[in-house]
Amino acid sequence: MMFGGIVPGAAMRADPELARLLDQELVTQWVWFGDKHCALCFPIAKGEDCALYLYTPDTGSSDDWGELVSAGDLASHATGAEQRLQKLARLAHHTTRQQLREWPDLDDWVHESGRLVVIGEAAHPFPPGSIQGASMSLEDASVLGKLFSHLISHDQIESFLVAFQELRQERAKKNRIMDMANIFFMTASGEEAALRDAAMAAMHEAGKDVLGGEDGNKQQWDENRDTFDYDAEDEADNWWVQWGLLRERAKASNALANAAPIPGVLAFPIIESQ
Numbered sequence: 001m002m003f004g005g006i007v008p009g010a011a012m013r014a015d016p017e018l019a020r021l022l023d024q025e026l027v028t029q030w031v032w033f034g035d036k037h038c039a040l041c042f043p044i045a046k047g048e049d050c051a052l053y054l055y056t057p058d059t060g061s062s063d064d065w066g067e068l069v070s071a072g073d074l075a076s077h078a079t080g081a082e083q084r085l086q087k088l089a090r091l092a093h094h095t096t097r098q099q100l101r102e103w104p105d106l107d108d109w110v111h112e113s114g115r116l117v118v119i120g121e122a123a124h125p126f127p128p129g130s131i132q133g134a135s136m137s138l139e140d141a142s143v144l145g146k147l148f149s150h151l152i153s154h155d156q157i158e159s160f161l162v163a164f165q166e167l168r169q170e171r172a173k174k175n176r177i178m179d180m181a182n183i184f185f186m187t188a189s190g191e192e193a194a195l196r197d198a199a200m201a202a203m204h205e206a207g208k209d210v211l212g213g214e215d216g217n218k219q220q221w222d223e224n225r226d227t228f229d230y231d232a233e234d235e236a237d238n239w240w241v242q243w244g245l246l247r248e249r250a251k252a253s254n255a256l257a258n259a260a261p262i263p264g265v266l267a268f269p270i271i272e273s274q
Contacts, residue, residue, distance in 0.1 A: 009045075
């Protein structure tokens, strides 16, 4: 279960303990790990406020898309947590609750007619409070926009939609799985939580990065960093240069070969690379 809320920046700055969470030189996300619980806090609205996400065991809510709950409901799940997190939970407003659910993968994003495509959360629903969910939807839009910037005829549409799925499906799936793995790691319980906490404490005592250390979690955090080495528009451009232009040149050549000759006129297809 994920509880979400907005913490007013003015209220945070009135408390010296919370003010330093908001007033950082670099944009910073604060994370609390616990037994079956975790919390994320990060600045929004140009640093004026903070978003707070609190993951807890399932409370039995049947609402998939989120429902409004009282601020006290969110705060009650932070009881016993680190002092700053309890304060943030008590200050939160616009609080919601949403089930944490892992949806099955959608095999086909493009309808067999070639005239319908699903994108964003409809194609690859991410867990609530996901770090990458909104980014994946924006990348979808960037790839579609770049592909369709080359549109000159209706018969290109289906190939562009198929290319969109080829370019986006595996990346979205990989990031969704990684987001779920991060949540499971942060909300581990029992012996797993104890081992996680001990390993991170040892790294901290040694002056090392607890999220990039030498233990078994290193690969997971390396994948997190690799996520950001990606440009959606570049990927679409690469597809156009490697495949899209070839298809258009082949179409032009076929059209030329099948065209009735005009005496005294030589015709050459011209395909412009952008």
